[in-house]
Amino acid sequence: VEIEESGGGLVQPGGSLRLSCKAYGFAFDIAAMAWFRQAPGKGREGVSCISWTDAPSYADAVKGRFTISRDNAKNRLYLEMKSLTPEDTGMYYCAPRIEHRYCSTSWSGFEHWGRGTQVTVSS
Numbered sequence: 608v609e610i611e612e613s614g615g616g617l618v619q620p621g622g623s624l625r626l627s628c629k630a631y632g633f634a635f636d637i638a639a640m641a642w643f644r645q646a647p648g649k650g651r652e653g654v655s656c657i658s659w660t661d662a663p664s665y666a667d668a669v670k671g672r673f674t675i676s677r678d679n680a681k682n683r684l685y686l687e688m689k690s691l692t693p694e695d696t697g698m699y700y701c702a703p704r705i706e707h708r709y710c711s712t713s714w715s716g717f718e719h720w721g722r723g724t725q726v727t728v729s730s
Contacts (some may be wrong), residue, residue: 608630608631608632608633608703608719609630609632610628610629610630610701610702610703610704610719610720610721611627611628611629611630611721611722612619612626612627612628612699612700612701612721612722612723613626613627613628613629613724614648614724615653615699615724615725615726615727616725616726616727617727618691618726618727619729619730620691620692620728620729621690621727621730622691622728623687623690623691623693624687624688624691624726624728625685625686625687625688625730626642626685626686626688626699626701627683627684627685628642628683628684628685628701628721628726629656629681629682629683630638630682630683630684630701630703630721631682632706633703633705633719635679635682635703636659636679636697637659637708638659638666638703638704638705638707638708639656639657639658639659639703639704639707639708639709639710639711640656640657640675640677640684640701640702640703640704640715641653641654641655641656641657641692641701641702641703641704641710641714642654642655642656642675642684642686642699642700642701642702643699643700643702643714643717644695644697644698644699644700644726645686645697645698645700645723646695646696647697648663649697650726651700652666652714653666653714654666654669654686654699655669655673655685655712656661656675656711656714657675657676657677657710658686658707658709658710659708659709660708661666661677662709662710663675663678664712665693666709668694669688669695672688672689672690672691672700673686673687673688673689674686674687674725675687676681680690684701686699688726691726691728693728693729694728695726696726696727696728696729697725697726698723698724698725698726699724699725699726700720700721700723701721701722702717702720703717703719703723704717705718712724714722
């Protein structure tokens with residue numbers, strides 16, 4: 608399994624970013640896919656997940672501001688982030704829920720990780 612995240616950067620509060628993830632080595636089109644993040648000094652938390660049928664789910668902290676999408680033809684996962692705040696700062700990771708077609712409310716079943724892409728929201 609290979610996972611590569613990109614698209615992070617430094618953005619001012621209220622700004623936007625679009626994260627992208629390439630993932631290979633498994634059946635991408637039938638796996639649920641998710642974005643996680645880890646803020647400095649905190650544990651990794653689930654941000655958003657999308658099922659193989661394109662059904663999205665979001666953590667309460669990002670609902671209405673973030674949009675997850677996928678392109679199975681390109682083995683790519685995306686996260687459109689708007690109205691960013693300093694609390695969104697962290698390393699963002701893409702992860703497949705291999706052998707699971709649907710997301711989990713407990714954010715379990717994710718065992719493969721990329722190196723992440725850093726998002727910093729600061730003025």
